[in-house]
Amino acid sequence: MPLLDIRNLTIELDTPHGRVKALERVSLTLNPGEVHGLVGESGSGRTLLAKAILGIPGHNWTIQADRMMWDGQNLMDMSPSERRVLMGSEMAMIFQDPISSLDPAIAVGTQIIEAMPENKELPWWKRGSDKRKKAQQWLHKVGIKETQKIMSSYAWELSDGECQKVMIAIAVANQPRLLIADEPTNSMEVRTQAQIFRLLSKLNQLQNVSILLISHELETLSQWCDRLTVMYSGQVMESGVTSEVIANPYHPYTKALLDNIPDYSNPEHHKTMMQTLPGSAPALQHLPIGCRLGPRCPQAQKLCVNQPSLCHQKDRYFACHFPYHNEPCHEEPLTKS
Amino acid sequence: MARYLIRRLNLFLATSLVLFLVMFIVTSKFPVEHTFALTGLQSPTSQELAQIESDYQLDSSQLHQFFAYLQQRLSGNLGISATSQNPVIDELTAVLPASFELGIVAGLIALVLGLPLGVLASLSKHKITQHTIMAITLTGYSIPVFWLGLSLSLWFGVQLGWLPISGQINLLYDIRPVSGFLLIDTLLSDSQYATSAFIDALLHIILPAVTLAVLPFTVVVRITRAAMIAIMEQTYIKAAEARGLHTSIIVLRHALPNAFIPVLKNLGLMLGAFASYAMVVEVIFSWPGVGAWLVSGIYQRDYTVIQGGILAVALIIIFLSILIEVIHTAMNPLSRKELYAAN
Structure with a gap:
């Protein structure tokens, strides 16, 4: 049974320009113990999806879904307080901007200790020091050596990398089953990036934590993830095992992303134009109908004004009327959307 | 530091x-x-x-x-009062504690009621509750304090007869001043009427303190609400939610300390207005504080009293606003960051 199974999740935002579908019929399946990559440009709704899974919606969101199953329970039926319990123990999230994810008025150590699980077997007067010890252990595990110094500092006194490690320590301290990492290495130097990715994959291997890794870098994701889901402008384009998706992309958008990766192997290609799709990603208030890649897609035809439903073939999912290397699903209705 | x-x-x-x-x-x-x-x-x-x-x-x-x-x-030589022929410094030390007592009680009422109400107003999802609280505070903010004082003493003092409307304590009680704060002195007193004297002093302070508290109360509610609304949308609040903390813990430990910082800053700015309101209230309720003393000195052209009163009030305001700034810096680590950068 998949750990997380989302079918046709739609998130609508109330904006000054009216209600927009920021996420349209997104489906995602995440198996226990896997590292699942979620790739897409900024603005493609990856963070919205992550927050919707976790259950911290903004005040102007409307969330609809056919189903959102977490380990056999439907998340849509749960009350906010039940979801809050789930958040602390079973799911955790690392946010994009680590410094602003920590309270600026309180020392970092207090916040780490606050997030540590309570050992109910100890008498209550020993629990505080126990939490403190645990916090230091976790900081050690995520690669922070001077724990005392970090714990007595404020968030804005630390670097991005240190804050991100603190956030990871907080997130994994309760031993969650799912860790959502939203651009964990955004705006970080390469060495820290590598450290953090290694840390995440170690967590995945040793503690069997499933990770939903969100990034815009297909190269990095293909290196660390078992499965990939490609999103564009709030719609899922393609999903499948990483190696297969990379070797044999069905969707024109995935192919375009792969073509974007510069190829240094052939010296003659050095001075040719880089492959890109024409145009730019649509703004939220001017979304095209049907397949949102339509206006930029090299394969687009008249049929693309209907949103293609997600096809499931041999462990690959794709939403396209005219896929590469494959035939579209036949059971899909051709006219209705 | x-x-x-x-x-x-x-x-x-x-x-x-x-x-x-x-x-x-x-x-x-x-x-x-x-x-x-x-x-x-x-x-x-x-x-x-x-x-x-x-x-x-x-x-x-x-x-x-x-x-x-x-x-x-x-050196403490403020001259003698032309009307009473007593040294001004003695009169000043006699009236200052009463003013402090009134100010502290009013400030406490404003903070103790204002902060929770501001938090409630910010957390409430119902438009009606929000608008009601905002309308009430706006009304309170715009009511002139002299009218409010007179109306309250008319309703609760004269027509209903619930509360005394003038002075600090019934003159029948003879309380030996120790700290100068009547609420404390009555408790310290070993007279057999100490408890009833305390209750009497408490009844006397209700009307002036409430009148004086209305303005800071409304300001505290409005600023707390605005700050809380801004802070509850911050990433670190979302991150705290994602950690599975209970909403009450998030509000108490993370949101409120951050929201109190702008409140404190505005309290410092409001100090001057608060002092002049306190004087008006003291005159209305014949509170034996520095305000009433100063105003009567002005009426009687008692120049030494005027000087002494102005000096005392101005020095206290300067001292308190600097004190509030220091507390603000101590409470707000972010302002210390600016401090390091500035030095």
Whole structure:
């Protein structure tokens, strides 16, 4: 049974320009113990999806879904307080901007200790020091050596990398089953990036934590993830095992992303134009109908004004009327959307 | 931090010096005999006159006169009151605690009621609750305090007869002043009527304190609400939610300390308005505080009392606003960050 199974999740935002579908019929399946990559440009709704899974919606969101199953329970039926319990123990999230994810008025150590699980077997007067010890252990595990110094500092006194490690320590301290990492290495130097990715994959291997890794870098994701889901402008384009998706992309958008990766192997290609799709990603208030890649897609035809439903073939999912290397699903209705 | 504290102390000293300079210049401009304005002696004997001239160095240059004036004032010689013939410093020490008592009680009412109400207003999802709280606070903010004081004493004091409307305590109780704060003194007193005296003092302080508390209360509610609404959308609140913390813990530990910072800053700005409101309230309720004392001194052209009152009130306001700034810096680590960058 998949750990997380989302079918046709739609998130609508109330904006000054009216209600927009920021996420349209997104489906995602995440198996226990896997590292699942979620790739897409900024603005493609990856963070919205992550927050919707976790259950911290903004005040102007409307969330609809056919189903959102977490380990056999439907998340849509749960009350906010039940979801809050789930958040602390079973799911955790690392946010994009680590410094602003920590309270600026309180020392970092207090916040780490606050997030540590309570050992109910100890008498209550020993629990505080126990939490403190645990916090230091976790900081050690995520690669922070001077724990005392970090714990007595404020968030804005630390670097991005240190804050991100603190956030990871907080997130994994309760031993969650799912860790959502939203651009964990955004705006970080390469060495820290590598450290953090290694840390995440170690967590995945040793503690069997499933990770939903969100990034815009297909190269990095293909290196660390078992499965990939490609999103564009709030719609899922393609999903499948990483190696297969990379070797044999069905969707024109995935192919375009792969073509974007510069190829240094052939010296003659050095001075040719880089492959890109024409145009730019649509703004939220001017979304095209049907397949949102339509206006930029090299394969687009008249049929693309209907949103293609997600096809499931041999462990690959794709939403396209005219896929590469494959035939579209036949059971899909051709006219209705 | 020590450097910061020294700088604040420096600010206090410099501002006080300017205050004394202004007072010195104003004293020489009073439309009375200069010696009378300085000492309060209506018709000094020639011996006293010589003493005054040597004390205040009236023969020397203006600069020497200013230093002599400063020396006299700082050593506690504020002259004598022309109406009561008592030393002004004694009268001042007698009336100051009453004002502090009123101010502290009013401030506590404003904070203790205002902060939770502001938080509730920010967390409430119902438009009606939000608008009701906002409408009430706006009304409270715009009501003139003298009208409010008179109306409250008319309703609760005269028509309903629930609460006393003048003075600090019933004159029948004889309470020995220890701290000067009647609420404490009545409790410390070993008289057999101590408890009833305490209750009487409590009843006396309700109306003036409530009248004075209305303005800061409304400001506290509005600022707390605005700050809380802004803070609850911050990433670190979302991150705290994602950690599975309970909403009450998030509000108490993470949101409120951050929301209190702008509230504190505004309290510091409001201090001057609060002091002048306190004077109006003291006059309305015949509260034996520094405000009523100063106003009666102004009516009686008692120049030494006017000087003493202005000096005391201004010094207290300067000191308190600097104190609030220091507390603000101590409570708000982010402002310390700016401090390090500035130094």
